[in-house]
Amino acid sequence: MEVRSCPGCGKLFNYLGSTTPACPSCMAAREEKFQICKDFIHNNPGANISKVAEETEVSVKLIKQWVREERLTFAEGSAVGIECERCGANILTGRFCNMCKGNMTQSLNNVAKSMRPVEAPKPEVKDSAKMRFLNGNDK
Numbered sequence: 001m002e003v004r005s006c007p008g009c010g011k012l013f014n015y016l017g018s019t020t021p022a023c024p025s026c027m028a029a030r031e032e033k034f035q036i037c038k039d040f041i042h043n044n045p046g047a048n049i050s051k052v053a054e055e056t057e058v059s060v061k062l063i064k065q066w067v068r069e070e071r072l073t074f075a076e077g078s079a080v081g082i083e084c085e086r087c088g089a090n091i092l093t094g095r096f097c098n099m100c101k102g103n104m105t106q107s108l109n110n111v112a113k114s115m116r117p118v119e120a121p122k123p124e125v126k127d128s129a130k131m132r133f134l135n136g137n138d139k
Contacts, residue, residue: 001014002015003015006023006026007021008022008023008026008029009023009026011023011025030062033056033058033062034066034072036058037066037072038072040052040056041072041074041075045074045075045078046075046077047078048074048078048081049063049067049074049080049082064081067093067094068082070093072093074092074093076092078092080092084096084100086100086104087099087100
């Protein structure tokens with residue numbers, strides 16, 4: 001295990017990868033903020049990121065991170081301010097719009113199909129090349 005200093009409070013903690021970027025107490029506080037944001041978005045479906053940040057006192061950066069991670073989703077028609085990383089279209093959650101997700105999936109499927117092993121054709125065996133066995137009764 002790797003020991004790191006918590007970016008929130010400075011305490012040392014066991015770093016277990018990207019799922020634990022801070023100490024347990026800071027992670028609990030962050031999760032509490034997440035629930036507050038989630039409840040606010042649920043109760044105010046037309047709210048955008050800046051309104052959520054202002055009302056919940058959570059940074060816009062952290063809210064955008066949760067949206068990119070698909071932990072938070074905004075209602076249809078709200079001006080979220082998150083763009084597709086590929087084409088720049090406005091999206092409500094995640095990193096890519098549905099059209100880009102479909103295009104990337106299709107491209108990956110095409111690559112996977114082209115990488116399938118091709119069976120080598122079996123060589124023709126002539127009768128004269130076959131192995132023959134003699135019975136003790138054949139003379």
